Amino acid sequence: MSHEEKLSTDGYKGVRDFYPEAMAVQNHIFTVMRKAAEQFGYVEYATSVLEPAELYEVKSGEEIVRDQMYTFLDRGERRVALRPELTPSIARLVAARRRELSFPLRWYSIANMFRYERPQRGRLREHWQLNADLFGIPGPEAEIELLSLASHIMKAFGATDADFEIRINDRNALAENLTTRLKDPALLPDALRLLDKKDKIGPDEFETQWRTLSDGSWELPTVPPENVSRIMERLATLHCTNVTYAPLLTRGFDYYTGVVFEVFDTSTENPRSLFGGGRYDRLLEMFGVESVPTVGFGMGDVTIRDFLETHGLIPKYVSPVDLFICTLDPSFFDAAQELANRLRTQHVTVAVNLLDKKVGDQIAYADKHAIPFIICVGENEVKDRTYAVKRLSSGEEARLAESAIPEHIRNATA
């Protein structure tokens, strides 16, 4: 490309730019997730988005590896992947320190991941996900805790039990039920995958494919297995009133070994699975170390954002900047900057005008950037050290000594 040619301002297809207002929504989502995870005793970890490609070739759902994973050769001829999911990375970390770590572990991460999707509406190539995992609890207490956390996050976003539904199943119970009907027990993974896409492909196609795998018989279990019952009872005690038994639920990944669950949007406009998880007690085995019983879930930002939009739960944008200091003319830049620095030590977030513009234009600028308060610095203010602090939304004005400004702003924005 020559220097004269113009570059496009388009980013890479299927990934997102977050301008400040979009970033504020993203930060809201991450903050709610992070706060809830920590309230439940989870601590944060992180790994790189780059992983050796082999990590995903053993246990992930096969479609992802074959068709959707980003892999490339680096300059040293190593096969590298952009992670398509986080679970193999966390398993890698736990396996690497299997002997030193003190279980149970409650770990969370908020991480981006990539899948090569054909570009189309709502199909993104990069998304962010909260992953929360509890390592070392074999009993249903683990599922109860993770589902309490999932429900707590939904409620922290402002949702009620009526807005979503928690669906639970035990893949083992389902597998036993299916295996008796299959032509060959080795067809079980195919059968589970077929069930996973039952709603997508429709009843006729399902029926056809089911006959290729089985004796064609079909009977839906109606009573939940004991562990699922126990989880549902306890969640009811913990004020989760929206839990149902979903006898056909399987989740896509091959690594689940027991209970699986899914959180579903109950709205008529957006009736879809929001996120899910389950128990995977054997994932560490691929690293040749003794396994640890584990339950986890992954909650993605794109579906959560859709959910929040559908239910009117996205908060109005407010700038993280509390105060804009206008200047009567450029000779007051220095005074304004010094005032700003003093207020910053009192935890006020402050931007300062540094252009030779009319005060009216400066105020319009602050308003456009959704900064709630302004002060104007001129001769009188420098002399008296008192300032008219104006709230732009109401026009309300208070003349205050410098020392009174931080509390005035804190009270109004709290």
Place this chain on the structure above:
Amino acid sequence: MSHEEKLSTDGYKGVRDFYPEAMAVQNHIFTVMRKAAEQFGYVEYATSVLEPAELYEVKSGEEIVRDQMYTFLDRGERRVALRPELTPSIARLVAARRRELSFPLRWYSIANMFRYERPQRGRLREHWQLNADLFGIPGPEAEIELLSLASHIMKAFGATDADFEIRINDRNALAENLTTRLKDPALLPDALRLLDKKDKIGPDEFETQWRTLSDGSWELPTVPPENVSRIMERLATLHCTNVTYAPLLTRGFDYYTGVVFEVFDTSTENPRSLFGGGRYDRLLEMFGVESVPTVGFGMGDVTIRDFLETHGLIPKYVSPVDLFICTLDPSFFDAAQELANRLRTQHVTVAVNLLDKKVGDQIAYADKHAIPFIICVGENEVKDRTYAVKRLSSGEEARLAESAIPEHIRNATA
């Protein structure tokens, strides 16, 4: 790879895993950066780590593009890059909305970036960086603000003016000085790059290479140009006493157009450049839109972490979890979980024991995870609803009603 083969637990070479204690340091660094940026009126944005490869082929320092950038072809045959730096991405965002955005913009982002380095000690392939940019201020007020912010961040980490030095130069002044000595003005970029590596290659090699470009003459300017003087004076008023004029400073990137600066560690163990930035007034031109005067800097996590270690400024690890609830036996799991949920609504972060282990082992577990407080739930606690809240570091114990626990913990951890 067959299912029987064992996977390595090593991650991709040159990137880092952050176990919770390392993550806490990382979060400390990011929190200080974020808080300082917002105190100065900067708002957060983000872009994807994937960008079209062309974005870096016009203006970046050439070495990076040629030798160090990660690029690959995606499944649709597009050339994709893992960003080696953030500046072109932010320029892309501003250029895309050049007409709608209301300037000045104060924007920041904390983002990871990749460079293919040969694996060796201290050379990482991925690092994170705070990028702070001020768009739309042509005068030295912009440099003054960014350098105030940079200094403020260093002090928020606990550093004093004696621990680091801010070095400033104006590339234009340097370029004028050099151009009069060059065989051809077109050799200026080569001359600037040569100066940038002067300390690395040593005086003899510098002398040899300098003669190939110039008449061989050499005179160091001693008086800073006017804009640099103005910046230094103002910074002194704003309590930055560690600013010096560095007449040979150029910074690596071709896109700087005026003032450049660098923050340098003054310790004898770690005497190196920590981070830097400068003015780049013409970067938007590559997108064919009218340019905006801009000053920015990028502050990386790896060098900052080294700095904090060198100066003993890394805080001791404290778990984000305030309280661990032990259970006398498994029959108290339910009561413990319900107590935990009630405390969580009062903003206490709580983990609950869910294993059939001796109370002594549960306490040892909490201690190992650096959780500061424990409670033990048994028959008496369920009956009385009072709890002995024990601080593990001191052994100090207080018997409290449930409602008094949150404040007790908050006072102790504040």
